[in-house]
Structure formats: C-alpha cells, structure tokens
Amino acid sequence: MSSKLHIGLYARHGAAALMAACAACLSMPAWAGDTASIAVSVVCDPAPPQGTLAIDGGADWTTTLGVTLTPDASDPVSGVSLMRFSNDGIAWSDWEPYAATKSWMLAGGADGLRTVYAQYADEAGNANGDLAISASIAYDVEPPLGNILINGGAPYANSRDVTLALDASDSGAGVERMRFSNDGITWSAETWDTAASYAESAPWTLAAGDGPKTVYVQFRDYAGHVSEEAIADDIILDTMPPEADIMLADRTPSTLDRVVFAVTFTEDVLPDLGVAGVALVPGSLAGDIEVTGSGADYAIAISMSDADADGTVAVAIADTGLADAAGNPFAGAVSSAYTIHNWHGLTLEPSEVKLYTGQSHTFAVDGDFGPIVPVFQWKYADQAKAVYDGPAAPSWRLEHVGPNNRGAYWCEIVYDGVTRESAHAAMQVEDPLLITTPPANASVYAGNDHTFHVQAAGGYSPLSYAWKKDGAIIAGATQPSYTRYSLDTSDSGLYAVEITDANTAVCFASANLSVTWGMTALGLPGLMILAAAILLAAAPAWKRRKI
Structure with a gap:
C-alpha cells in the first residue's frame, strides 16, 4: 500500500520551516509493507500584520x-x-x-x-x-466650565454696547456653542441649534437704563452638556455725564473778604478737581483761588485781592479733563454771580429827641445796603436800664408818648451775618408848657407902680420870659414878674409875656394896663383948676338952656 502526505507550514524564516517539516515527517506512524511519499511546502512570512x-x-x-x-x-x-x-x-x-x-x-x-x-x-x-x-x-460626561468678563472686567460702562470676553473649557468633547442673557431667562438663542459658535469674544448689548447690569452666559460642549452653574459678570451702566452744583458754602458774600463755594458733583470725578480747572468768571472781582476736596465734594475759596471793593464774584469749572468712572466727560459748570457789598455805615440814625406828652415820633435808620437785605431790630432801654424789643423794621413810630417812654432807643442791624448798632438816642418826655396864672388886666392911677405876674408849668427847664408892650420887647423884662414904676398915662397899653422852654415850646399871655390921673396926684391947685375947667365947659350948655 502506498500513500502521500502534503504538509504546509508558515515560518518567519526558511530554516525554521524546514526543521518543522522534518519533525512532522518523523512523527508520522509507519505500517509494514506500506510505501509513502511526503510533500512539504514552507511559506516564509517575516512581517507583522498592518492595520488600524x-x-x-x-x-x-x-x-x-x-x-x-x-x-x-x-x-x-x-x-x-x-x-x-x-x-x-x-x-x-x-x-x-x-x-x-x-x-x-x-x-x-x-x-x-x-x-x-x-x-x-x-x-x-x-x-x-x-x-x-x-x-x-x-x-465626556461633565458640562463645560467657563468665565465671562464685560469690557475686560471694567467696573463701569458708558455705553450699552459692550464686548464680552469668554473663557470656557471642556476636558471632554470640547466647547461647541454659547448663548447670552441679560436676565438669565431670555437667551440670545432660543435653541442651541441657532446659538453662536464658541469664541473668545462677542459683542453684546446691555439692558436699557443706567444702573447695575448682569450678563449671563451658557456654554454647551459637543457632547450636548450645558454649563450648569450660573456664569455671569456684573457692570454698572452709566451713560449720564457728571454735573456739578456750585453754591455758596455759608451765606451771601456781601462784606466777606474770602468767599467759599461748595461744589457737589452728581458722582465722583477723575482726576480730582484742581486749581487748573477753576477760573473766575469775567467781570468778577479779582482774587486768589484755592481748591480742596476729592471725589464728588469740593470747596473753592476765593480770597479777594481788594477787601474793600464792591462787585460780584462767580466761578467756572472748565469742561476739560474731568470725567466720571465710566468715562463720561464733564461738560463744565458756572456758579451764580454773588454780590459783595461792603458795610458803608448808616446814612440815617436815630438822634436825641425832646417830646411833650401826647406827641408822636418816628425813629428810623437807613444806609447804602446794596442788594443785601438787612435784618432790623429796634431796642429800648428804660430809665432803669431794662431793655425791651421794638419792631423788626427800619423805623419805629411811637404814638402819644408819655413819661413811660423816656429812655434810650437804638436799632440793631444784622448785615451779612454781622450785627451792628445804630447810635443810641435818648428820648425825653415832659408835659406841655402851659401858663397856669396869666397876667391880669389892671387900671392904675398915674404915679403908681404896677407889677404883672405870670406862672407856667411843664416844658423843659429853664424857662425864658420876654415881656412886651404893644408888641415891642421891653428890654431887661425876662422874669416871671415885670414891674412898671411911676406910671403915667403913656404907660397904658397891652402888656404880653412870651414864655419859651429849653426845647421848642412857646406860649403867650397878655393883659391890658390903663393908667389914669387920680385926685391925689392933682393936689389942691389942680383940683381948683379942674373945677374951673368943668364950669367953663358947662357954661355954654347952660346958656343955651336959658335961651
């Protein structure tokens, strides 16, 4: 029996692949009588995989x-x-x-x-x-963090149009969008889809009306997380320029040699007001300027160059160099013109007066007061030196005076805050001059003496007497009694006396004097002659009766 074996191997190097193949062959089982063939293939792969x-x-x-x-x-x-x-x-x-x-x-x-x-x-x-x-x-699971500054963190703005400085961070997805609000309720974008892309600055318009303003910001990152805590900055919107109220620090200058104006700005100004920013208004009296104060409150003192000069004084604050904290420039200001009118004394003062019971009198004061309105107060000191107030007026009318009005009278005048006194005038009051016993009419025989008597009461002592005969002054007749000696018929006439007191009173009285010849004065010869004369005078009449 015969068989074939194919072996495929991958190796990073060729020698290693061959050794692996041999080892595989030796490990194979063998059967008697069998024949076998072995095919070995080796692929060399020296490089690692590539990828992403x-x-x-x-x-x-x-x-x-x-x-x-x-x-x-x-x-x-x-x-x-x-x-x-x-x-x-x-x-x-x-x-x-x-x-x-x-x-x-x-x-x-x-x-x-x-x-x-x-x-x-x-x-x-x-x-x-x-x-x-x-x-x-x-x-990214956390919302962005951030910060906002209005106009670089300035405390004030003088325009509603401001610039927002933004600084946001997100350690995850990163900051994507931002939106703003003036009240934290109504935002510049209703939805985030329309919100502005994140940037480090953005223009913005503050809410209308001066005062504290707050701008809120929200940031959203790419993961959709929105900043949670309120991110805001505050600023004070001030669009109104500062104004100044310039008033006298104390009272009307009138007689003052140093006039002080109080300057009150509606807000602090920068830099502090100095002498360089103050000038006397043209036409003012000359003087040296001194400025003190800071912030919103200052004092401008003018020391008059001529302390006796009359005129006006006013100051002006220049419109350059001053501004409020928001940068609104000061437009300048001018004070009212205040009059300096020195005390020139009184042109009319009370003087001593002698009155008679029942008369009336007016005390008065006057002077060159200029535009100043003095305050008047009359005073009266009785004979016991007790002082009483009279009217608060330039004059004092006293009606139907009597002995209880005797005393001293004067007026206190408050002029420019200074109290001055008029002359003290004494008032004397006496009863009117009256003739209580006038001279009597008289018929006197020639050769006799006759004395006229007069008595007077009231008036101011001493009394003066002047006797007159038929209107002609009798020399040396200056006493309450007047005597004519060895009268004859030529002494007959009207005898008058004129009485004058030490003031202005004058009174008159008169009496008729008739001087005739008496029997004693004729003697016996005279009587005989007188009788004969009578008979002669009567004879014609008698003869006429006989016819």
Missing part, C-alpha cells in the same frame, strides 16, 4: 465608557489570526481570534481623551509593536 483601529465608528467623543472597537488589519502572506487590546499600552487583554468588532471598556476617571491600543498577530506569529496601532476618543 476605530472607536465607536470613529466618533470624536463618547458619553459612556463602554464602546465598540472596530479592528481593521491585514496580512498578505499568512493572514491575521489574533488580536488583543490595551487602555495604556502596558496591560493587555488576552489574545483572541481576530474579529470585525470588539466590545471594550475605556479607562475610568474624569473627562478627557481616552486611547485604546491594538495588537494584531498573523499565522506566522508576527505581531505589531505595542504602541503601533491606536485610536482615541474623548470621554
């Missing part, structure tokens, strides 16, 4: 650790027979028959890139290097 590996069909990312590997290897000589895999190129799975797919568990841990290594072996035992074939995929 794909994870989940070549996906960029996965949200699970369980994936499907797709080996793709070839060996043109002996063919691919085995495969194994590793997550780190060190620890490998067991060799297993080569297949088109393989279920695999990626390495656990945080999000990030995962790499799977593959080794393929052929029938000749050739295998590729440990790290020669690999595939990577991003493992």
Whole structure:
C-alpha cells in the first residue's frame, strides 16, 4: 500500500520551516509493507500584520465608557489570526481570534481623551509593536466650565454696547456653542441649534437704563452638556455725564473778604478737581483761588485781592479733563454771580429827641445796603436800664408818648451775618408848657407902680420870659414878674409875656394896663383948676338952656 502526505507550514524564516517539516515527517506512524511519499511546502512570512483601529465608528467623543472597537488589519502572506487590546499600552487583554468588532471598556476617571491600543498577530506569529496601532476618543460626561468678563472686567460702562470676553473649557468633547442673557431667562438663542459658535469674544448689548447690569452666559460642549452653574459678570451702566452744583458754602458774600463755594458733583470725578480747572468768571472781582476736596465734594475759596471793593464774584469749572468712572466727560459748570457789598455805615440814625406828652415820633435808620437785605431790630432801654424789643423794621413810630417812654432807643442791624448798632438816642418826655396864672388886666392911677405876674408849668427847664408892650420887647423884662414904676398915662397899653422852654415850646399871655390921673396926684391947685375947667365947659350948655 502506498500513500502521500502534503504538509504546509508558515515560518518567519526558511530554516525554521524546514526543521518543522522534518519533525512532522518523523512523527508520522509507519505500517509494514506500506510505501509513502511526503510533500512539504514552507511559506516564509517575516512581517507583522498592518492595520488600524476605530472607536465607536470613529466618533470624536463618547458619553459612556463602554464602546465598540472596530479592528481593521491585514496580512498578505499568512493572514491575521489574533488580536488583543490595551487602555495604556502596558496591560493587555488576552489574545483572541481576530474579529470585525470588539466590545471594550475605556479607562475610568474624569473627562478627557481616552486611547485604546491594538495588537494584531498573523499565522506566522508576527505581531505589531505595542504602541503601533491606536485610536482615541474623548470621554465626556461633565458640562463645560467657563468665565465671562464685560469690557475686560471694567467696573463701569458708558455705553450699552459692550464686548464680552469668554473663557470656557471642556476636558471632554470640547466647547461647541454659547448663548447670552441679560436676565438669565431670555437667551440670545432660543435653541442651541441657532446659538453662536464658541469664541473668545462677542459683542453684546446691555439692558436699557443706567444702573447695575448682569450678563449671563451658557456654554454647551459637543457632547450636548450645558454649563450648569450660573456664569455671569456684573457692570454698572452709566451713560449720564457728571454735573456739578456750585453754591455758596455759608451765606451771601456781601462784606466777606474770602468767599467759599461748595461744589457737589452728581458722582465722583477723575482726576480730582484742581486749581487748573477753576477760573473766575469775567467781570468778577479779582482774587486768589484755592481748591480742596476729592471725589464728588469740593470747596473753592476765593480770597479777594481788594477787601474793600464792591462787585460780584462767580466761578467756572472748565469742561476739560474731568470725567466720571465710566468715562463720561464733564461738560463744565458756572456758579451764580454773588454780590459783595461792603458795610458803608448808616446814612440815617436815630438822634436825641425832646417830646411833650401826647406827641408822636418816628425813629428810623437807613444806609447804602446794596442788594443785601438787612435784618432790623429796634431796642429800648428804660430809665432803669431794662431793655425791651421794638419792631423788626427800619423805623419805629411811637404814638402819644408819655413819661413811660423816656429812655434810650437804638436799632440793631444784622448785615451779612454781622450785627451792628445804630447810635443810641435818648428820648425825653415832659408835659406841655402851659401858663397856669396869666397876667391880669389892671387900671392904675398915674404915679403908681404896677407889677404883672405870670406862672407856667411843664416844658423843659429853664424857662425864658420876654415881656412886651404893644408888641415891642421891653428890654431887661425876662422874669416871671415885670414891674412898671411911676406910671403915667403913656404907660397904658397891652402888656404880653412870651414864655419859651429849653426845647421848642412857646406860649403867650397878655393883659391890658390903663393908667389914669387920680385926685391925689392933682393936689389942691389942680383940683381948683379942674373945677374951673368943668364950669367953663358947662357954661355954654347952660346958656343955651336959658335961651
């Protein structure tokens, strides 16, 4: 009996293949009387398989650790027979028959890139290097993290149009899209399909109206995970330029030699206001400028060059160099013009007065007060030195005065915050000058003396007397009594007295004096002559009666 045996062997080298064939022949069983022929073929395969590996069909990312590997290897000589895999190129799975797919568990841990290594072996035992074939995929189960800055983190914005600086990261699939909101409710894109692609900056418009503003951002990675925590930045929108209120720090300047203006800005300004930014308004009185303060509150002091000059003073703050924190420029401001009118004294003051009971009198003050409105307050001190207030007016009218009005009168004038006093004027009050006992009419015989008497009350002492006869002043007749000596008929007439007090009162009284011849004055011869004269005078009448 005869038989044939064919043996096919793959070997990485020819000598090794031959030795393998011989060993196979020697191990074959033999039967007596049989004849056999052995054919040995040896194929030399010195090269390992070539191939690639794909994870989940070549996906960029996965949200699970369980994936499907797709080996793709070839060996043109002996063919691919085995495969194994590793997550780190060190620890490998067991060799297993080569297949088109393989279920695999990626390495656990945080999000990030995962790499799977593959080794393929052929029938000749050739295998590729440990790290020669690999595939990577991003493992992503966490949402992106990020940050947002408005205008580079500036605290203020002077326009609603701002620039957002964005910094997002995702260790897994990577950041794909972003969207924004002014309130965290209404977003710039209703769906993620229309959201903007992730970029490091983006323009944005803040909500209307000055004040604190917040911009929110959401990031989404390629795996569809959306940032969870609120990512936002705040800024203060300030579109209004600063304004300034310039007022006197204390009161109207009038007599002041140093005028201080209080400047209050509506907000802090930068840089601080200095002397270079302040000027006197044209037409103002000359003076040196001093500026103090910071932020929003300042004081501008003007020291007058001529302390006695009258005029106006006003200051202007320039419109250059000042701005608020948001960069809004200050437009400048001008104060009101305040008048400086120095105290020039009073042109009318109260003076001493002597009055009579029942009279009226007005005390008054006046002066060049300019635009300043003084505050007046009259004062009265009685004879016991007790002081009382009168009217708060420039004048004081006293009606029907009496002895209780005697005392001192003056006015206090508050001018530009300074209290000044007028002259103190004394008021004296006496009863009116009256003649209580006037001179009496008299008939006196010639040759006799006669005295006129007058008595007066009231008025201001001393009283002056002047006697007159028929309107002519009698020299030396200056006493309350006046005597005419050795009268004759020529002394007959009207005798008057004029009484004047030490003030202005004058009163008059008069009496008639009749001087006649009496018997005693004629004597006996005179009587005889008088009788004869009477008879002679009567004779014609008697004769006429006889006819």
